[in-house]
Amino acid sequence: MAKYKTKGLDCWGKAKELRQRYYQDYKEAHDRGALRWEGGAWSFDCIPQALEGEVHGLTEEPYGASIGANPAMQVRYQEAAEGKWGCANDLCAYLRNYWGSIILNEYAFGGEWPHADFIFQNHICCSHAKWLQVAGEIAGGEIPYFCFDVGVGPYDKIGERQINYVVEQLYDGIEFLEKVTGRKIDDEKLIKRVHNTYDSSCYWAKACEFNQAVPAPLDEKTMFSLYVLGTLEKSSDDVANFYKDLLYPEVKDRVDNQIAAVANEQCRVFGDSQPPWGFLRVYRYLEQYGIVSNANLYTMSLIGWWNINEKGDMVPYPTLEEQGVTLKTREDALRFLVEGELKGKLEWAPFYGATYKNDLTARMVKQWKCDAAIIHLNRGCEGTAQHQMEMKIALQKLGLPVMTFEGNMADQRQFDEARTDRLIDLFVKETLGLKKVA
Numbered sequence: 258m259a260k261y262k263t264k265g266l267d268c269w270g271k272a273k274e275l276r277q278r279y280y281q282d283y284k285e286a287h288d289r290g291a292l293r294w295e296g297g298a299w300s301f302d303c304i305p306q307a308l309e310g311e312v313h314g315l316t317e318e319p320y321g322a323s324i325g326a327n328p329a330m331q332v333r334y335q336e337a338a339e340g341k342w343g344c345a346n347d348l349c350a351y352l353r354n355y356w357g358s359i360i361l362n363e364y365a366f367g368g369e370w371p372h373a374d375f376i377f378q379n380h381i382c383c384s385h386a387k388w389l390q391v392a393g394e395i396a397g398g399e400i401p402y403f404c405f406d407v408g409v410g411p412y413d414k415i416g417e418r419q420i421n422y423v424v425e426q427l428y429d430g431i432e433f434l435e436k437v438t439g440r441k442i443d444d445e446k447l448i449k450r451v452h453n454t455y456d457s458s459c460y461w462a463k464a465c466e467f468n469q470a471v472p473a474p475l476d477e478k479t480m481f482s483l484y485v486l487g488t489l490e491k492s493s494d495d496v497a498n499f500y501k502d503l504l505y506p507e508v509k510d511r512v513d514n515q516i517a518a519v520a521n522e523q524c525r526v527f528g529d530s531q532p533p534w535g536f537l538r539v540y541r542y543l544e545q546y547g548i549v550s551n552a553n554l555y556t557m558s559l560i561g562w563w564n565i566n567e568k569g570d571m572v573p574y575p576t577l578e579e580q581g582v583t584l585k586t587r588e589d590a591l592r593f594l595v596e597g598e599l600k601g602k603l604e605w606a607p608f609y610g611a612t613y614k615n616d617l618t619a620r621m622v623k624q625w626k627c628d629a630a631i632i633h634l635n636r637g638c639e640g641t642a643q644h645q646m647e648m649k650i651a652l653q654k655l656g657l658p659v660m661t662f663e664g665n666m667a668d669q670r671q672f673d674e675a676r677t678d679r680l681i682d683l684f685v686k687e688t689l690g691l692k693k694v695a
Contacts, residue, residue, distance in 0.1 A: 260547075261472045261517035268503040272483060275499060279313075279489045280323075280366040286313040287371070292438060295373040295389050295400075298559070299407075299602075301594060303450030303492035304430060305377045309440040315373065317388060319488045321351025324358065324365050325534035325637075325667025335668055337361050342395065349384045350637030350667035359395045375401040375437050377430065381408055381605060382640040401437040403430050407599065411606040411613055413565075415599045423595045424588075444587045451590040453497035455562075455577050455597060457487045460500035462561035462573035464508045468551045469625050472517035474508050477528055477550035478540035479518065487560030521694040523547035527618070527627040527657075529648065530555055530634075530641040531666035536674055539681065546685050547694040552625035554604060554617055555641055562601025571620055574601040611644035615651040622657060629658040629689060631681075637665035660684040 266272075286293045291311035296302065298318045306312055324331050334357025338344040341360050344353055362370045376393060380386040386404045393400035405426040409419035431442050461484060468475050475483075483504060486496045510516075526543070528550045533539075540550060557563075562574035574597065577584065584590050599605075607614035622630070630652050635642045649659050662680050665671035685691050 259520035261515055261520050261522065263517045263520040266479065266504075266507060268499065268507055269482075271499060271503060272486060275486055275495055276482075276489065280315075283313045283315045284364060284366060284368060284371050286311070292375075292440075293371060293373045294375050294377055295392065296377045297379060297385055297389075298488035299381060299385075299598075300377055300379045301427065301454075301598065302490055303447065303454050303594065304427060304442070305375075305434055306490065306492050307442050307444075307447035307450050308434060308438060309443055309446075314377075314490060315371075316489055317355050317392075318351050319485055320358075320365065321349075321354040321667055322485075322531070322534050324354040325350065326537075327365075328535040328669045330365065331535065331667055331669060334358050334361065335670070346668075347636070349382075349388070349639065350665050352384050352388050354667055355388070355392060356395055359392055370396065372396055373400055375434070376403065377434065378402070378404045380404055380406050381608060384639070401433070403433040405430055407605075408608070409599065411609045412600050412603055413606075415596075419599060420592060420595050423599065424591050427591050427595070442587075444590070447587060448584045448590045449494075450492035451584060451594045452577060453492045453494060454594060456497040456501045457491035458560055458562040458597065458601065459574050459576045459579075460497075460505045461487055462557065462563055464500065464505050465557040465561055466573055467508045467512050470512045471525075471626060472515060472519070472522040473525065473549050473551040474511035474516060474518060475551070476518035476540065476544070477532075477553060477556055478537050480556050481532070481537070484556055484560055491560055517549075518551075519544050519547060519549040521547040522549050523694065524549070524629060524689060524691060525552075525625065525627045526550045527622050527625070527630040527652075528553035528556070529618070529630070529632045529645060531638055532633060533664045533669070533672045534667055535669050536664075536672065536677075539677065542678070542681065543685070545693045545695050546689075546691045548685070548691070550631070552621050552627055554607075554614070554621060557621075558602060558604035562597055563603050564601065565620075569620065570624055571603070571617070607643055608640065611647040614644045614648050618648055619651060619655060622652065622655065627657070629684075630660070631684070632659060632661045633666075634661050634663045635666050636663065636671050637667050658684070658688050660688070 337357035337360045338353040
């Protein structure tokens with residue numbers, strides 16, 4: 258008999274609809290006289306989206322992940338990038354999927370590769386700046402390209418100097434956009450887009466905060482499909498409204514009524530890095546033992562914004578409304594945008610050293626009441642794979658049982674499913690002492 262009530266999310270269908278429409282809109286943009294641009298999931302999408310007229314973006318990492326979820330497709334794209342372009346197979350797996358898609362002139366969502374009008378990118382991970390510059394070259398020509406640097410330090414080192422440095426670059430970016438598109442940035446549209454960015458980022462964090470409850474209202478496999486909307490276009494009305502008006506109240510209701518993600522929850526697991534996207538069934542296997550993966554810095558802070566409060570706890574970053582802020586000018590919009598991204602995106606902090614990752618994961622394990630950790634040693638992402646073994650040692654010193662497995666988020670050739678299944682069986686049965694409950 259189930260320990261807790263459980264059911265699917267009522268807003269699940271809307272999440273799927275938004276994702277499908279995003280990729281379709283990008284594909285059909287030129288047919289409607291709209292602009293197309295390429296950038297990263299961490300690029301400040303509200304700026305190009307504030308151009309006059311209709312504009313649609315394609316973010317590189319989620320696109321690479323979508324290919325990664327299709328093992329047959331990903332192998333063809335990886336081999337095209339490596340064989341036809343000479344791309345090293347230890348580079349970012351998303352990057353290789355993206356380049357392979359262009360080389361084969363295939364859009365993963367149907368038809369030929371849809372060429373962009375310009376690129377608007379930021380640089381934090383070692384691959385980002387060159388990724389789309391090379392993508393433009395592969396696509397057959399020099400696509401107008403702008404990249405801004407956000408590598409100014411971790412959240413606790415952000416002051417006026419760091420904010421000014423990025424804001425000044427964004428003014429240069431606006432000048433670039435207006436020059437290459439012949440369209441102006443609409444300040445009213447920009448202000449609205451910054452509001453939406455805050456709502457998307459803060460309300461995703463608020464939804465994740467609820468996962469401290471027992472039982473956890475969300476499982477990580479489900480969360481993967483929810484955070485992705487913010488990696489696509491967190492500045493859009495639809496995405497902001499989804500997080501604020503649909504997901505947040507529904508997750509709150511699940512906590513209030515003890516509706517569980519895993520009906521027989523008996524063990525809560527902390528995760529790390531992106532998963533092997535083609536093999537998410539591993540999470541359903543864990544559920545047979547009453548295991549819920551309920552916390553991961555990557556999943557919660559890739560788009561979610563957080564603060565560390567006076568007690569040392571991670572808490573959702575305040576929305577503009579909660580701060581009592583009204584944006585009135587372009588300067589207001591850019592400064593608050595940059596401040597939120599630099600101070601709130603804790604996922605950037607581990608790029609500056611193992612101490613940050615160890616500190617943040619220790620806080621999360623305590624707050625989200627995790628009993629164990631399962632760490633994906635991800636060969637496909639140099640950024641999130643940094644400091645993982647140091648983190649393992651730090652978690653073990655806290656008394657947490659920790660399992661690691663090697664793999665790749667988007668290249669099945671570097672993931673041994675049978676071996677991983679055996680490792681999980683040993684960890685669950687021998688180390689955690691759990692038996693199947695479902």
